[in-house]
Amino acid sequence: MNGAIHGRTVSSVSRQRRRRLVMSFEMVRLDRASSEPLYQQLYRQIREELESGSFDSSASRVPSSRVLAAALGISRPTVNEAFSKLLAEGYLQARKRSGIFVADHLPATFLKAARLATTARTEHSPRVARRVTRMTDRRSGRQLDVGIAGPPTVTFVAGLPAVDEFPIAVWERLREQVLAKKGAHLLRYASSRGEIELRKAIAAYLCDFRGANCHPDQIVVVGGMQQAMLTCALALINEGEVAWIEDPVCHMARNVFAFVGAKIVPRPIDREGLVIGKCSRQNSPRLIFVTPSHQFPFGVTMSLKRRKALIEFAESRDGYILEDDYNSEFRFDGPPLPCLQGLDNAGRVIYAGTMSKILYPSLRLGFLVAPPQLVDTLVKVRAVMDQHSPAIDQATLARFITEGFFLSHVKRVRELYAQRRVFFIEQFQKWLGDYFDLEVTPAGLHCIAWLRRREDLPLFMRAREQTGVWPRPLSFFCIKAQLDPAFVFGFAAWPQAQIEQGLAKLASAIKQLKQRGAGNGSPFQIHPFSPAASSYWPATAVP
Numbered sequence: 411m412n413g414a415i416h417g418r419t420v421s422s423v424s425r426q427r428r429r430r431l432v433m434s435f436e437m438v439r440l441d442r443a444s445s446e447p448l449y450q451q452l453y454r455q456i457r458e459e460l461e462s463g464s465f466d467s468s469a470s471r472v473p474s475s476r477v478l479a480a481a482l483g484i485s486r487p488t489v490n491e492a493f494s495k496l497l498a499e500g501y502l503q504a505r506k507r508s509g510i511f512v513a514d515h516l517p518a519t520f521l522k523a524a525r526l527a528t529t530a531r532t533e534h535s536p537r538v539a540r541r542v543t544r545m546t547d548r549r550s551g552r553q554l555d556v557g558i559a560g561p562p563t564v565t566f567v568a569g570l571p572a573v574d575e576f577p578i579a580v581w582e583r584l585r586e587q588v589l590a591k592k593g594a595h596l597l598r599y600a601s602s603r604g605e606i607e608l609r610k611a612i613a614a615y616l617c618d619f620r621g622a623n624c625h626p627d628q629i630v631v632v633g634g635m636q637q638a639m640l641t642c643a644l645a646l647i648n649e650g651e652v653a654w655i656e657d658p659v660c661h662m663a664r665n666v667f668a669f670v671g672a673k674i675v676p677r678p679i680d681r682e683g684l685v686i687g688k689c690s691r692q693n694s695p696r697l698i699f700v701t702p703s704h705q706f707p708f709g710v711t712m713s714l715k716r717r718k719a720l721i722e723f724a725e726s727r728d729g730y731i732l733e734d735d736y737n738s739e740f741r742f743d744g745p746p747l748p749c750l751q752g753l754d755n756a757g758r759v760i761y762a763g764t765m766s767k768i769l770y771p772s773l774r775l776g777f778l779v780a781p782p783q784l785v786d787t788l789v790k791v792r793a794v795m796d797q798h799s800p801a802i803d804q805a806t807l808a809r810f811i812t813e814g815f816f817l818s819h820v821k822r823v824r825e826l827y828a829q830r831r832v833f834f835i836e837q838f839q840k841w842l843g844d845y846f847d848l849e850v851t852p853a854g855l856h857c858i859a860w861l862r863r864r865e866d867l868p869l870f871m872r873a874r875e876q877t878g879v880w881p882r883p884l885s886f887f888c889i890k891a892q893l894d895p896a897f898v899f900g901f902a903a904w905p906q907a908q909i910e911q912g913l914a915k916l917a918s919a920i921k922q923l924k925q926r927g928a929g930n931g932s933p934f935q936i937h938p939f940s941p942a943a944s945s946y947w948p949a950t951a952v953p
């Protein structure tokens with residue numbers, strides 16, 4: 411079978427080709443009044459016709475430019491321009507001495523897989539792994555579309571920074587600069603430890619400003635605090651082993667430790683921070699999660715005595731402490747306290763920080779500072795998840811820090827948050843002061859408002875529903891802690907006018923509900939509270 415092409419002889423193929431019809435392009439309609447050039451209209455309409463696949467499959471030859479120009483009443487160069495574009499993009503093929511043909515495989519078909527016919531199946535609940543059913547995240551459907559903060563109007567959700575104050579123009583300029591300097595290098599797979607410039611910049615910042623004691627080689631760049639926690643939990647806790655977490659705690663910590671199958675042991679908080687208490691050897695925690703700079707949500711700063719005791723305890727039980735240096739930059743009554751990591755001579759503290767509150771949360775950049783003996787393990791675990799954080803953002807952040815923009819941004823927003831905090835307190839007293847005692851701590855981006863009368867809780871829950879203004883109930887963050895009813899109000903993310911508007915909205919909804927007597931016999935589930943234990947009572951209550 412000499413000269414066979416795909417099972418057919420050359421002579422049979424050419425006979426078939428000769429029989430092929432010339433495409434007529436009757437569908438072409440050119441609009442001379444349009445701002446779209448004629449050649450472009452012709453190019454587009456032929457391409458659409460070819461992509462639609464509706465042309466006669468025996469007609470694959472294209473009319474000559476002379477014939478088509480005459481048929482459409484346009485010049486040959488116009489037709490030739492449209493043809494050269496279609497030839498360049500692979501829709502047409504020129505064959506020597508034969509003319510122009512439709513390409514055997516149109517460019518679009520390289521990208522488009524055929525859709526296989528499937529029959530609709532009835533819905534069933536999927537069998538998922540235990541680690542998923544253990545998760546505390548109960549969101550579904552549309553709830554998963556919105557970030558944890560909800561819509562961009564005033565919500566008072568805690569822990570959100572003022573993203574509209576972020577210097578986007580500076581960031582963009584630095585990003586362009588790093589791309590111009592490093593080019594395609596930044597597009598390759600990058601180090602799972604993190605870009606070296608960024609690790610150096612972070613280490614210098616932590617040693618100069620956070621009282622840390624670390625080398626850039628101890629830093630692992632991660633995708634925010636959540637990934638920092640997950641990396642440590644996966645690296646250090648086997649299923650069923652104990653993890654201590656503060657109670658109340660940020661909900662994502664609970665979710666992460668439940669996900670990895672840790673036996674979560676909630677620890678209460680007193681005025682000095684996490685309570686160590688008694689604990690049998692076999693129940694020793696493998697990992698202890700704490701927020702010593704500013705306990706979330708209480709705002710307690712861990713005392714020096716407790717910090718030392720915690721490190722000693724971790725060492726004596728061969729455990730590790732995961733220090734989330736939450737909101738350490740945002741103290742309003744003096745300089746921040748040095749971190750726990752700086753006190754640790756025993757190699758027991760893993761320090762974790764995030765850019766989510768200082769810069770912006772969608773950046774998804776954070777870092778771990780690990781004792782040297784743990785670094786490689788954490789890097790390997792982190793690499794399993796997503797190899798590394800985006801290199802362009804890391805390089806931009808390194809410049810943002812080394813060129814001083816990071817510190818000046820922290821300084822500027824700290825002043826802004828201090829003003830918003832004072833304004834929030836004033837307005838809160840004006841609008842909701844009759845219902846709550848506001849607890850004001852000297853640091854952080856939220857306040858806790860304790861309800862004066864428990865019977866107002868259903869009323870307030872209903873007002874939240876009605877207004878879409880969503881301060882979270884304190885009980886949302888509790889594991890075992892049984893506290894008096896209270897709400898956590900974030901204040902940093904919204905300008906003064908919006909803060910006032912949000913509080914006024916809540917106050918007016920409560921008033922109307924009261925007038926209608928809606929608080930009585932409400933169907934809302936009330937968190938089971940007991941008389942407040944003294945250790946949970948607010949430190950400073952604004953009457």
Ligand SMILES: Cc1ncc(COP(=O)(O)O)c(C=O)c1O
Pocket residue numbers: 568569633634635636637660661701706734736764765766767771776
């Ligand atoms: C205590 C605490 N730490 C850190 C974060 C930030 O987490 P991430 O870096 O994953 O955005 C939060 C989120 O609100 C938090 O509540």
